[in-house]
Amino acid sequence: VQRDWLARPFAPDAQQWAVPTYLYGSTANGQLRVHHGVDIPNPQGTEVLAVAPGTVIFAADDAATLVGPSLDFFGLAVILELDQRYHDQPLYVLYGHLSAFRVRVGDHVDAGQPMGEVGMTGIAMGPHLHLELRFGENSYQSTRNPELWLQMLPGHGTIAGRLVNAEGRTLPGASVLVYRADSPELWRVVPVYSDEAGIQPDDEWGENFVLADVPAGAYRVTARVDGRVVSQPLTVEAGRTTFVTLLSGLDGG
Numbered sequence: 585v586q587r588d589w590l591a592r593p594f595a596p597d598a599q600q601w602a603v604p605t606y607l608y609g610s611t612a613n614g615q616l617r618v619h620h621g622v623d624i625p626n627p628q629g630t631e632v633l634a635v636a637p638g639t640v641i642f643a644a645d646d647a648a649t650l651v652g653p654s655l656d657f658f659g660l661a662v663i664l665e666l667d668q669r670y671h672d673q674p675l676y677v678l679y680g681h682l683s684a685f686r687v688r689v690g691d692h693v694d695a696g697q698p699m700g701e702v703g704m705t706g707i708a709m710g711p712h713l714h715l716e717l718r719f720g721e722n723s724y725q726s727t728r729n730p731e732l733w734l735q736m737l738p739g740h741g742t743i744a745g746r747l748v749n750a751e752g753r754t755l756p757g758a759s760v761l762v763y764r765a766d767s768p769e770l771w772r773v774v775p776v777y778s779d780e781a782g783i784q785p786d787d788e789w790g791e792n793f794v795l796a797d798v799p800a801g802a803y804r805v806t807a808r809v810d811g812r813v814v815s816q817p818l819t820v821e822a823g824r825t826t827f828v829t830l831l832s833g834l835d836g837g
């Protein structure tokens with residue numbers, strides 16, 4: 585099934601990376617509510633851009649209309665219903681914690697068009713964009729990982745994978761450790777998705793962890809499963825997603 589990449593929600597001169605300690609499906613080690621999107625920090629007032637052509641179906645303070653887990657959660661929020669459908673079902677993108685709007689309900693926008701400005705309205709610890717992808721219905725419980733839809737940065741690729749134990753069960757709360765192939769130094773810690781309602785793997789990939797915007801190169805991913813360390817080498821190519829399966833017993837332990 586064809587998937588049209590989503591444009592980045594920020595211009596190239598703005599900060600592009602999602603907060604690595606609170607990726608999609610993460611609870612930040614149990615400190616925060618499970619994350620249904622990703623957070624991209626930028627200074628207050630930075631323009632946020634439409635990720636694809638679509639129609640604005642919500643642009644308001646969420647104090648009176650429930651669009652998240654509770655009222656007053658996303659603050660000033662915009663929801664865009666994309667022109668693109670996927671598996672013949674609708675796709676929505678929510679922009680949360682804005683400080684200002686540049687669009688109104690009913691507007692049709694093109695990719696790259698300003699939607700509003702970064703802020704910290706609702707529940708936010710600093711100015712950032714909460715970017716959330718919803719599939720099938722416009723619901724907080726119907727999200728997917730938006731980083732598997734965003735156009736990759738030049739020279740970068742994505743690691744997606746599935747960590748399971750010998751019984752084939754996913755391991756919420758576990759971490760996948762990422763090393764550069766030429767260095768013993770731990771490079772990134774990637775959380776395995778929580779198994780709470782509302783966190784779903786991608787319909788194509790079936791992953792339970794994702795690390796996006798990885799510089800092309802050679803890496804090694806490891807995790808602890810059933811008391812054993814499992815490890816896989818992998819190569820990240822620019823513009824591509826590399827899928828890795830980590831399971832207990834695959835390498836003989």
Ligand SMILES: [Zn+2]
Nearest residue numbers: 621622623714
């Ligand atoms: Zn968020």
